[in-house]
Amino acid sequence: MFWRRKEKEAAAAYERLAGACDECVEDKVPRGHVPVLVGEDDGPVQRFVVNVRLFRDPRMAALLDLGAQQFGHHQQGVLRIPCDVDRFRRIIDVISKTR
Template identity: 40%
Template structure:
């Protein structure tokens, strides 16, 4: 669920901005656990963010992905974390991510 823009990310969490320029509603802010940064699906998205935006940005980390696809990606990471013995292949990815 999108987080309030005025809220600071608590220790161990990271604010990200998700959205595509042509997407209705623009960008939305989310707060995710830092541990997600080590997941292969999010690492692929971070590589793409570097290609699109570079390393030097101000504010929350921007992810070039539709909000719907990001919500699905987050769901998959959470499902995998809750289901340690059933890993989803990281080769499955999304249209806009």
């Protein structure tokens, strides 16, 4: 089970990072989820914890591309998506209902 080994390695790497920077981690992120900051420059920014399965959807891929265009591929810290918070919630709801 190659993918299980990779999943365990990723979880262990996250635990090492979380342990090294406790002041950076607000809450524990459940396994299989990614913390994301969502918000536009002039609006409110909100933290979401998103299931990694949702990133397979083309709508999420488009949002990640938008973030890469604005912030670059080598962002430091939490992943940031430049999107209206309400719009992001609607996208997550639609994706969750279709899966």
